[in-house]
Amino acid sequence: MMTMRGLIWFVLLFAAAAGLALVGVFDGGQVLLVMPPYRVDISLNLFVVALVVSFIVIYTVLRAVRSVLKMPQRVSAYRTRSRLAKANAALRDAIGHLYAGRFSKAEKSARDSLIADENAGAAGLIGAKAAHEMNEYARRDEWLAKVQESDWQDARLMATADMRADGRDADGALVALTEMQAQGGRRLHAQQIALRAQQQLKNWGEVLKLVKTLEKREALHPAVAVRLRQVASENLLRDRRHNPDALLEFWQSLSATERQSPRLADLAAELLIALDRRNDARKIVEEALNHNWDARLLRRYPDCASPGDALPLIQRAEAWQKERTEDADLMFTLGRLCLHQQLWGKAQAFLESALKLADNEPLKIRTHRALARLHEQLGDSEKASLHYRESALAMNVV
Incomplete structure (x- = not known):
């Protein structure tokens, strides 16, 4: 690019020189300058050349003066660009260190990137994640507090919920998710975090709802979904172990697949037998055996017999x-x-x-x-x- 530009300038200068040479052949006049008591008589060609040279000199001097006057501003702009470049480089390093597992270096690089105010949001999240991985929860919260920009609030709340759930602070995670939903945010990842938090709090009713929702959105592996539904259902059955009517009502609310699960059917039958509801327990075991033949249910079946009446x-x-x-x-x-x-x-x-x-x-x-x-x-x-x-x-x- 520079070679082509230089070639063009060279051709233009050559053309200008050739033009001046041709014009100079024709000495068509004189220029008379009178300034009493002085009088200067010069050729027209010399006058034109002097005029052009004077313009070039004056232009060059003015450019130099202008450059000198703008020097402080240019130095300041250079320093700003240099500081911004260093801050962005530090931010890139922080991301690299974070995903490489060098959390201490990631936090240091995130702190270095704060020399540029526009990096506060990204640096705050990176620093918070690095501090969290080192179990420095107080420092993690300090980093999250640095994220003040409105555009970064969803990211801050999601990161807060995720890290608090990971740190077994289920209540804190749900508070962050509630605040995010109040601002209009309802995302798949938020529901996954809520599922972890509700598991920690043993809110099995909410766990069951979230599992069904995530399963519909294909956000859970089928095996994981089955296991979570089973665990939640088992705990909800145990919660009703003192009330047979409530237990049976919940049992009927389960899907046919869940009612046919040998493990769930065995637990439900065991709880009903303890409540002396043997006929209901028998129906549950027989229905499950009709769909899933299982030794565990067969062992439970004799317990379903009423005293002295095992003939049926x-x-x-x-x-x-x-x-x-x-x-x-x-x-x-x-x-x-x-x-x-x-x-x-x-x-x-x-x-x-x-x-x-x-x-x-x-x-x-x-x-x-x-x-x-x-x-x-x-x-x-x-x-x-x-x-x-x-x-x-x-x-x-x-």
Whole structure:
């Protein structure tokens, strides 16, 4: 670019010189300057040359004077540009140090970048994050207080909520989120932070609402969503463990998938049995077993029998047995139900079948103990002792 510009100037100067040379050939006149008592007579060509040279000299002198007068202003502008460049470089370094995990250096660079007022917002957030990662919460709040610009308030509140939730200050996180929502901000990340805060506060009703909302917006991994829904539902069931009607009302409010969860169904049945609502517990277990066959629910099923009236449950379990003839857990359940109904012969047959089919130690231990109690009821202490001994030997003690 500079080469082309120089070439153009050279061509122009050459053309001007050539033009002056051509004009100078024609000496067409004289210029007479009279200033009594002086008189100067010069050629026209010389006068033109002198006039041009005088203009150039005067212009150059004026430019030099102007430059001298503006020197302080130019020096000040240079210093401002230099300070701004250093501040921006420090801000870039702060970002690099922050994401590289060099939090102390990130905070120092953020502080250096504050020499430019316009960096206050970004530097404040970077410094706050760096201080937070070093567990310097008081210094973190000082950095956040430096963020005063209105354009940065959403960022400040979001960062405050995120860091407070990370620091187990759930109340502080929710206060920041509430303030942000009051200003019209309702974002996906804010709901994710609120979910963490509500978990910490054990506000399981809010957790359940937020999980459903985030799941609809595909902001939670499906496995995480299932786990959180399950944990929230379990705790909400336990909160109603003293009120069977409230417990059943909440149970009906759950989705069909949640009601079919073996873990939730087992807990609900356990709580209802403790409240002597065995018929309701039985319905919950049977519905869940119809969709998800689970050994845990089978173990809970005998507890759902009313005192002295296990026949309906035995009939239902025998219907299942027709389709699952080799299920050891089902055999064990039938054995327990028959024990409950004092059907000693059938109980022994089912329990011995369960023992033959059992492929895991816990089931073998439970079956031996059930057989031991059966023989105690029958007055056969020798066989009872034998099964107690077998249950003890089945344990792997390290």
